[in-house]
Amino acid sequence: MSETTKEEGLWSAVKELPANVWSSVFRNPVPVSDLDRASTSFTNFFLHIHPVKVHRNTLRPIYTLGLGLVSFFLFLILVVTGILLMFYYVPSTTQAYDRMLDLRGTVAFGIFLRNMHRWSAHGMVAMVFLHMCRVFFTAAYKKPREFNWVIGVLLLLVTLFLSFTGYLLPWDQLAFWAITVGTSIAGYAPLVGQEIKFVLLGDTTVGQEALLRFYVLHVAVLPVVLTLLMAIHFWRIRKDGGLSRPEPQGTPEAGIVKIRIEPGQAPEVAAQPAADAVQKRVFGLQGFVRGNFTKVGNVPDDSVYSWPNLLMAELFVFVLTVSIILTVSLLFNAPLEEPVNVMHPPNPAKAPWYFLGLQEMVSYSAFWGGIGVPGVMVALLVLVPYLDRNPKGVGRWFARERLLANTIFLSMVLLNVIFIIIGTFFRGPNWQFVSPF
Amino acid sequence: MPVAPKAPSKETDGEGGDFTRRRLLTWLSSVGLFGSAILSAFSNFVFIKPRATYGQPARFAAGKPEEFPPGTRVSLDVRRVCVVREGNKIAAISTTCTHLGCIVGVSDTGFACPCHGSRFDQDGNVTGGPAPKPLPWYKVSLKPNGDLEIDKGIEVQPGTYYNV
Numbered sequence: 001m002s003e004t005t006k007e008e009g010l011w012s013a014v015k016e017l018p019a020n021v022w023s024s025v026f027r028n029p030v031p032v033s034d035l036d037r038a039s040t041s042f043t044n045f046f047l048h049i050h051p052v053k054v055h056r057n058t059l060r061p062i063y064t065l066g067l068g069l070v071s072f073f074l075f076l077i078l079v080v081t082g083i084l085l086m087f088y089y090v091p092s093t094t095q096a097y098d099r100m101l102d103l104r105g106t107v108a109f110g111i112f113l114r115n116m117h118r119w120s121a122h123g124m125v126a127m128v129f130l131h132m133c134r135v136f137f138t139a140a141y142k143k144p145r146e147f148n149w150v151i152g153v154l155l156l157l158v159t160l161f162l163s164f165t166g167y168l169l170p171w172d173q174l175a176f177w178a179i180t181v182g183t184s185i186a187g188y189a190p191l192v193g194q195e196i197k198f199v200l201l202g203d204t205t206v207g208q209e210a211l212l213r214f215y216v217l218h219v220a221v222l223p224v225v226l227t228l229l230m231a232i233h234f235w236r237i238r239k240d241g242g243l244s245r246p247e248p249q250g251t252p253e254a255g256i257v258k259i260r261i262e263p264g265q266a267p268e269v270a271a272q273p274a275a276d277a278v279q280k281r282v283f284g285l286q287g288f289v290r291g292n293f294t295k296v297g298n299v300p301d302d303s304v305y306s307w308p309n310l311l312m313a314e315l316f317v318f319v320l321t322v323s324i325i326l327t328v329s330l331l332f333n334a335p336l337e338e339p340v341n342v343m344h345p346p347n348p349a350k351a352p353w354y355f356l357g358l359q360e361m362v363s364y365s366a367f368w369g370g371i372g373v374p375g376v377m378v379a380l381l382v383l384v385p386y387l388d389r390n391p392k393g394v395g396r397w398f399a400r401e402r403l404l405a406n407t408i409f410l411s412m413v414l415l416n417v418i419f420i421i422i423g424t425f426f427r428g429p430n431w432q433f434v435s436p437f
Numbered sequence: 438m439p440v441a442p443k444a445p446s447k448e449t450d451g452e453g454g455d456f457t458r459r460r461l462l463t464w465l466s467s468v469g470l471f472g473s474a475i476l477s478a479f480s481n482f483v484f485i486k487p488r489a490t491y492g493q494p495a496r497f498a499a500g501k502p503e504e505f506p507p508g509t510r511v512s513l514d515v516r517r518v519c520v521v522r523e524g525n526k527i528a529a530i531s532t533t534c535t536h537l538g539c540i541v542g543v544s545d546t547g548f549a550c551p552c553h554g555s556r557f558d559q560d561g562n563v564t565g566g567p568a569p570k571p572l573p574w575y576k577v578s579l580k581p582n583g584d585l586e587i588d589k590g591i592e593v594q595p596g597t598y599y600n601v
Contacts, residue, residue, distance in 0.1 A: 177539065181552055184537035199482070203490045205538075213485075343514030345539045347551035363553040363567050366536055431554030431566070 037305040047311070051238060053303040054310050057245035057395065063138065064243065066317040067131035072230070073321040074124040081117040082219065089169065091215035093208045096171035097339040104336075111333060118334035120325055121163050125354050128159050136384070136409050139393045139402055140244035146385035148236040151229055153381045158226045160354065165218040167352055168211060172337040177349035179214070180206050185362060185370035193371075246395035248302070347429045356423030357416050363431050377412065495590035502527060502585055502601040510559075512543045518575060518587060519543055521559075526598030529577050529587045530561045535570040548572065560595055571595060 013020075023029075027044070031037040038052040057063055088107055089099050103110030132152060135141055141149035168179045183206065187197040202209030237243065304310075337346070351359045361369030380387075393399025398406055428434035497516060505511060505522040512519045512532055517540060519530045532548065534541050539552035547564065548557040556565040561572030576591040577599040585601075 177552065180539060181537045187538075195486075199486050202485075202487050203492045205492060207492060209487065209491065343540060345551045347542075349539060349552040359553070362537065365567055366569060369567075370537075430549055430551055430556075 031307055034305065037307045041306045047307070049234065049238075050306040050310055051242065052306060054306055055242055055245055055303050057302075058243045059304065059309055059313055061313075063245075063395075063397075065130075065134055066313075067127055067134050069314060069317045070321050071124055071127040071131055073318050074120045074127060074325070075226070075230070077120045077322065077325055078117060078124065079223065081113045081120065082223075084113050085117060086219060091169065091212050093171060093211055093340070096169060096211065100170045100172070100336055112329055115329035115332065115334045116325055119328045119332070121166060122353075123325065125159055125163055128156050129354075132156060132381075133409075133413060137406060138244065138395060138397055139399060139405075140395070141385040142244070142388075142391060142394050143385075145236075145240045145244060148233060148240060149385045150382055151233045151236065153378070155226065155229050155233060157378070158222060158229060162218060162222045162226065163352065163354070165214040165222065168206075168214045169218065170336060171211065171340050173340060173346050174335070174337045174350070176206060176340040176342070177345045178351045178355070179210065180345075181349065181351060181359065181362075182355065183210075185358070185366065188367045188371050190371075244395050348427055348431050350423070350427070353420060353424055357419035360419045360423035360427070363427075496586065496588040498580060498584040499529075499587050500585060501583055502579070505585075510543055514540065516587070516589075518589065519548070520585075520587075523598070525601050527577055527585065527601055528598045529575040531573045531575065531589070533572075534568060535563075535572060536566070536568040541572070562595070 028036055028040045031040050041047045041050050041052045085103070088103060088110065090096060100114075103114050135149065135152065164179075164182060168175045183197050183201055186200065187193045189196060198204065200210070200213065201207075202213050350356060358370065358374060361373055363369070365372075388405050390401065390405070392401040425436040426433055493516070499513065499516070499518075499520060502522075505520050505527065507522055507524050509522050510519060514532070517531065517533050519532050521528045521530060530548075532541050532543070533539075534550040534552065534555055536550065536553055536555050539550050541548040541550045541555070541557065546556070547559045548561065550556070550566065550568070554566045555563065555568035557568070557572055558564050561574065563569075563571055573592045574595050574597060576588045576593050578586050578588070579599070579601065580586045585599075
């Protein structure tokens with residue numbers, strides 16, 4: 001008898017094998033109820049970064065424009081294509097440029113991967129910057145999200161530095177002279193400038209040492225720093241109560257709910273008058289979390305389940321990002337100039353477009369253009385949430401109450417854009433003013 | 438007879454341990470941790486700052502004076518220096534732009550930088566653009582074998598020529 005049950009048990013185990021394996025990997029079936037939706041987000045490693053529910057406002061495309069998400073997806077593309085390119089790249093002054101030509105000529109999909117990497121890098125710089133503008137114009141950096149803004153500014157700087165270090169690696173004329181100029185700007189920093197320049201280059205001029213150093217920074221050090229900062233950035237979004245949104249309108253301020261438990265009686269819930277709306281709610285342990293961490297019960301429930309609402313939105317942004325990068329990479333080749341000629345800088349020698357504003361400023365004064373003004377700007381950026389303590393206007397584009405702050409920020413942005421346009425289109429040989437028309 | 442609960446002493450660690458000893462150990466480990474963090478940050482900096490570089494030597498031979506007939510202004514691009522000869526007087530002017538390190542080109546009126554448009558006259562004085570300083574002049578001398586020797590480690594007053 002025991003023999004037969006064993007047979008049966010084994011047979012059923014074989015029969016149910018696929019289902020059992022599947023259910024051991026994916027704890028939840030495709031959700032059909034709210035409980036399933038919640039537990040899918042909760043129990044899946046890749047999904048548990050999401051809250052179970054998100055506020056409706058988070059999903060309004062017109063509010064976030066998906067810019068942070070696009071930046072993140074571009075970073076993913078950069079990591080994948082970057083690692084693939086590493087298989088063929090050699091950080092040597094004698095080989096680097098030849099390897100670029102190999103990518104073009106012999107490596108399968110080589111030129112395509114390089115295009116994707118280059119265009120994603122440009123895109124990431126632009127998107128991170130636009131994301132910052134979005135956060136400013138919707139006043140999303142206000143309490144309690146001040147520190148996440150600071151992390152964001154650091155992320156912008158690391159992104160720029162990543163782009164800058166990557167720029168040298170092809171070892172073409174543009175790379176060489178852009179880095180020569182860029183590191184010389186660093187040399188103008190007071191007191192430690194020359195020291196920083198020397199450590200960065202590993203020599204007095206841009207050469208083999210600099211190429212190796214920039215390579216290590218580009219493929220190992222900076223990506224790790226960026227990933228860490230990004231993890232903190234995302235984690236704090238959750239801990240700061242999700243994405244910023246306008247204050248709920250027309251609902252009373254939630255009060256403190258007191259629960260008294262007497263033996264032999266049902267728990268009695270006594271709420272302060274203001275909390276009428278939430279009186280009959282049931283509270284879990286999360287209700288006792290301090291501060292503005294989890295908003296259980298004390299906000300009107302205007303949220304939707306992350307599965308599938310948030311996930312679909314993210315998937316859409318991902319597919320859109322990847323398709324645009326793929327299309328651009330098919331249509332346009334990443335530029336590659338002549339191999340490095342240490343003796344003859346191209347005329348004019350121009351930095352990548354996002355540094356052309358800096359280069360334009362540097363052409364007036366090396367210290368003020370390269371260190372003074374950018375330093376003050378970065379310092380102001382970091383301090384923005386601590387200088388602007390006006391709590392109004394959170395979660396709305398160009399709120400009327402923030403006219404002054406928005407005007408100042410917008411003029412800064414426009415100033416940068418104008419400098420970049422001048423540097424890109426209006427500067428010819430010897431950095432003389434030329435008309436592009 | 439019910440025993441009155443002992444009033445908790447003021448300083449406890451929640452586990453009945455010796456508070457002062459624990460505090461001492463905490464303090465010691467913190468000092469150790471932060472100390473080694475600062476120390477390793479410092480030694481990392483020492484590590485990545487090269488003690489020797491593989492670049493070009495500052496002092497080099499530039500050839501015989503006869504190779505530079507009177508009136509020449511020849512830019513030795515690899516050395517980043519321009520050799521100027523007027524009559525029997527020879528000087529070496531740097532061709533590294535004092536602005537942001539590009540190589541300036543030798544032009545009829547002096548030097549011009551392609552990167553940010555700095556311009557210098559024949560003696561290296563700034564005549565336009567963002568360059569903050571004139572181009573430095575370097576020490577020129579004659580080696581025993583008759584070669585000119587230029588030492589980029591030693592700057593001289595502009596207008597100081599070596600007579601051959």
